Amino acid sequence: MPGRADQRCSRATGHEVLAAVLQIRDGALKVLAWQRALPPDPGRWALPGGRLRDDEDVEASVRRQLAEKVDVREVTHVEQISVFSDPDRVPGDRLVATAFLGLVRSDADPAVPADTAWHPVASLPATAFDHAEIVAVARDRLRAKLSYTNLGFALAPAEFTISALRELYSAALGHPVSATNLQRVLTRRRLLEPTGEVAPPGPAGGRPAALFRFADRSLRVTDAFAVLRPPGEPGRTVVT
Amino acid sequence: MPGRADQRCSRATGHEVLAAVLQIRDGALKVLAWQRALPPDPGRWALPGGRLRDDEDVEASVRRQLAEKVDVREVTHVEQISVFSDPDRVPGDRLVATAFLGLVRSDADPAVPADTAWHPVASLPATAFDHAEIVAVARDRLRAKLSYTNLGFALAPAEFTISALRELYSAALGHPVSATNLQRVLTRRRLLEPTGEVAPPGPAGGRPAALFRFADRSLRVTDAFAVLRPPGEPGRTVVT
DNA sequence: ACAAAAGTGTTATTCCTACACCCATGC
DNA sequence: GCATGGGTGTAGGAATAACACTTTTGT
Numbered sequence: 001m002p003g004r005a006d007q008r009c010s011r012a013t014g015h016e017v018l019a020a021v022l023q024i025r026d027g028a029l030k031v032l033a034w035q036r037a038l039p040p041d042p043g044r045w046a047l048p049g050g051r052l053r054d055d056e057d058v059e060a061s062v063r064r065q066l067a068e069k070v071d072v073r074e075v076t077h078v079e080q081i082s083v084f085s086d087p088d089r090v091p092g093d094r095l096v097a098t099a100f101l102g103l104v105r106s107d108a109d110p111a112v113p114a115d116t117a118w119h120p121v122a123s124l125p126a127t128a129f130d131h132a133e134i135v136a137v138a139r140d141r142l143r144a145k146l147s148y149t150n151l152g153f154a155l156a157p158a159e160f161t162i163s164a165l166r167e168l169y170s171a172a173l174g175h176p177v178s179a180t181n182l183q184r185v186l187t188r189r190r191l192l193e194p195t196g197e198v199a200p201p202g203p204a205g206g207r208p209a210a211l212f213r214f215a216d217r218s219l220r221v222t223d224a225f226a227v228l229r230p231p232g233e234p235g236r237t238v239v240t
Numbered sequence: 241m242p243g244r245a246d247q248r249c250s251r252a253t254g255h256e257v258l259a260a261v262l263q264i265r266d267g268a269l270k271v272l273a274w275q276r277a278l279p280p281d282p283g284r285w286a287l288p289g290g291r292l293r294d295d296e297d298v299e300a301s302v303r304r305q306l307a308e309k310v311d312v313r314e315v316t317h318v319e320q321i322s323v324f325s326d327p328d329r330v331p332g333d334r335l336v337a338t339a340f341l342g343l344v345r346s347d348a349d350p351a352v353p354a355d356t357a358w359h360p361v362a363s364l365p366a367t368a369f370d371h372a373e374i375v376a377v378a379r380d381r382l383r384a385k386l387s388y389t390n391l392g393f394a395l396a397p398a399e400f401t402i403s404a405l406r407e408l409y410s411a412a413l414g415h416p417v418s419a420t421n422l423q424r425v426l427t428r429r430r431l432l433e434p435t436g437e438v439a440p441p442g443p444a445g446g447r448p449a450a451l452f453r454f455a456d457r458s459l460r461v462t463d464a465f466a467v468l469r470p471p472g473e474p475g476r477t478v479v480t
Numbered sequence: 481a482c483a484a485a486a487g488t489g490t491t492a493t494t495c496c497t498a499c500a501c502c503c504a505t506g507c
Numbered sequence: 508g509c510a511t512g513g514g515t516g517t518a519g520g521a522a523t524a525a526c527a528c529t530t531t532t533g534t
Contacts, residue, residue, distance in 0.1 A: 206485030
């Protein structure tokens with residue numbers, strides 16, 4: 001760390017945290033954003049976040065800042081995504097941002113301030129600064145992790161039917177997912193377990209759907225080292 | 241970005257970049273580090289890095305700082321890992337670190353300063369600050385990406401035999417890898433292509449080994465969405 | 481009985497591992 | 508020829524996608 005003493009305040013460099021909080025709402029992947037009233041970028045939509053304080057690390061900071069927009073207890077998963085550090089990513093003094101992915105269960109509907117709303121990730125309104133890029137990275141991270149971890153627990157309600165889960169995965173991934181195969185894959189990997197209960201059928205009738213839950217509600221890698229795994233280990237159910 | 245104007249220099253917060261540069265040397269995964277002469281943490285080994293400048297983003301910064309320790313042209317891959325932001329991760333003024341993974345081809349032997357050396361990741365000497373944790377995260381990232389991307393290109397020479405590649409993967413992953421299956425998996429995924437040349441056998445004889453190269457020398461995901469991939473797509477050779 | 485929705489059975493295919501066997505060279 | 512290391516053939520098993528079929532409900 002040579003030169004640590006020569007720090008100056010000539011051009012101040014601040015640090016902020018930003019969260020792309022995603023949720024499946026009305027069958028679509030949406031992100032929480034608030035509409036800026038003041039310059040810079042008035043009228044544009046921005047991700048929740050704010051300055052890093054002296055006494056907190058970035059994880060603590062993002063949780064604190066999120067608390068100003070949503071009930072944090074509703075945010076089931078928070079994970080660091082990437083640093084955005086273009087010197088001119090915001091006008092004025094420099095601001096380095098640590099971006100996060102946050103997930104909210106689809107059955108939650110947390111109260112949000114008047115300036116805050118959910119927007120479809122696939123058709124974002126005009127966004128402030130580089131926030132659209134952050135949302136895209138968050139979306140891609142979610143999609144990747146749905147495939148090799150149990151991250152679905154952070155999108156799904158405590159109990160759900162397979163078809164409900166299929167809709168969640170389908171909306172998050174952006175392509176159709178077969179309920180049949182989804183159930184079999186997730187069951188074989190021991191991600192899902194039946195609750196024993198059933199959900200009542202809809203008005204048109206139909207067989208009542210069995211209810212399932214995620215066996216773990218904390219992040220677990222279920223398909224690590226897809227191919228190059230240690231010899232002799234069982235299939236792809238590597239529990240890490 | 242409310243409150244941007246109230247920034248103060250009361251407790252200065254700086255930003256540094258740190259790189260865990262990994263290479264397979266002598267059959268082991270090693271990391272580049274330099275031995276601190278001055279406090280804090282004198283005598284301990286630290287990762288290359290330093291302060292972020294006003295006019296560069298973190299990617300540019302890490303490449304610039306690496307240039308002070310190794311010939312940057314030898315670093316074949318650089319990738320952001322994570323932010324380390326514990327308020328007390330270093331003594332004195334606060335310093336937030338963006339950590340990177342760097343990779344050097346196994347046939348390179350770049351000149352390094354006198355205070356700098358390669359250390360086995362599996363048995364690190366006493367490290368400064370939180371640098372051991374950074375190395376562990378970098379190692380895990382490498383291991384994961386070797387399995388679902390073509391990242392091997394960044395570890396391997398331009399041309400290599402399958403057994404040489406097997407040793408690299410084996411050292412990086414920390415477990416034995418079968419040359420037979422490695423070749424078939426990487427060939428089926430179109431990561432490898434034969435050069436048509438052969439390597440001369442060793443002094444004990446043996447069949448001359450065919451030489452291969454990586455088809456791409458830029459990062460490519462070869463096994464995305466291991467299971468939950470769009471319907472109708474071909475096997476696992478999803479080129480993203 | 482019929483429609484609707486859920487869940488299981490079944491088959492074909494792809495992918496992977498393990499191991500046996502064949503190939504090309506030095507001595 | 509024999510040892511050494513490289514490469515291929517092949518069989519068995521596991522996981523998956525696709526689709527047909529059965530089950531359970533409401534009307």
